[in-house]
Amino acid sequence: EAGVAQSPRYKIIEKRQSVAFWCNPISGHATLYWYQQILGQGPKLLIQFQNNGVVDDSQLPKDRFSAERLKGVDSTLKIQPAKLEDSAVYLCASIQGVNNEQFFGPGTRLTVL
Amino acid sequence: KNQVEQSPQSLIILEGKNCTLQCNYTVSPFSNLRWYKQDTGRGPVSLTIMTFSENTKSNGRYTATLDADTKQSSLHITASQLSDSASYICVVSAGYKLSFGAGTTVTVRA
Numbered sequence: 002e003a004g005v006a007q008s009p010r011y012k013i014i015e016k017r018q019s020v021a022f023w024c025n026p027i028s029g030h031a032t033l034y035w036y037q038q039i040l041g042q043g044p045k046l047l048i049q050f051q052n053n054g055v056v057d058d059s060q061l062p063k064d065r066f067s068a069e070r071l072k073g074v075d076s077t078l079k080i081q082p083a084k085l086e087d088s089a090v091y092l093c094a095s096i097q098g099v100n101n102e103q104f105f106g107p108g109t110r111l112t113v114l
Numbered sequence: 115k116n117q118v119e120q121s122p123q124s125l126i127i128l129e130g131k132n133c134t135l136q137c138n139y140t141v142s143p144f145s146n147l148r149w150y151k152q153d154t155g156r157g158p159v160s161l162t163i164m165t166f167s168e169n170t171k172s173n174g175r176y177t178a179t180l181d182a183d184t185k186q187s188s189l190h191i192t193a194s195q196l197s198d199s200a201s202y203i204c205v206v207s208a209g210y211k212l213s214f215g216a217g218t219t220v221t222v223r224a
Binding site: 032034036042045046049057094096099100102103104105106108110 | 203
């Protein structure tokens with residue numbers, strides 16, 4: 002089965018610019034997660050979708066971050082405007098059932114200059 | 115507050131040796147505990163998943179244990195190989211909500 006796809010793999014922008022990341026989860030996986038992983042730390046949940054509805058976005062900086070999952074499949078995460086501290090790897094993951102394996106994409110490494 | 119704490123933060127071992135990583139958690143309610151391996155520049159990959167009724171699970175040279183009473187887990191790596199050099203992350207689930215530890219960085223040297 003195909004894995005979780007993410008693009009782009011790398012992105013370099015200047016502060017105050019905007020950026021968008023794309024994720025295509027494994028087919029049939031209703032639950033999709035976006036995580037932010039800063040170097041040396043574990044992933045931090047930004048937002049969790051169940052189909053096209055938001056389950057948890059309590060740690061999403063809503064003044065600058067937004068995410069959507071139209072039609073309950075692909076998802077996009079946007080940052081506008083970016084800050085230096087947004088430099089991190091953004092991981093997308095999906096899962097089929099609560100005790101099933103969670104599959105991660107390769108991540109997008111964002112550098113904000 | 116749901117927390118997952120891992121120790122040590124990092125370790126270095128010689129190729130062929132064994133090592134054990136620790137994970138303590140306060141997540142509630144408990145659904146399952148996962149161990150992931152994350153190679154540099156890649157997304158985490160699942161090694162084991164254990165539910166409340168399981169106290170040990172193996173995946174090749176990786177063996178995870180779970181003590182749900184004391185809320186502790188360990189990951190044992192047997193006969194380490196250079197390819198085991200990675201970050202190992204403990205994750206505890208409360209339903210679909212996953213709490214991540216900071217990870218243990220393992221470096222295997224020849």
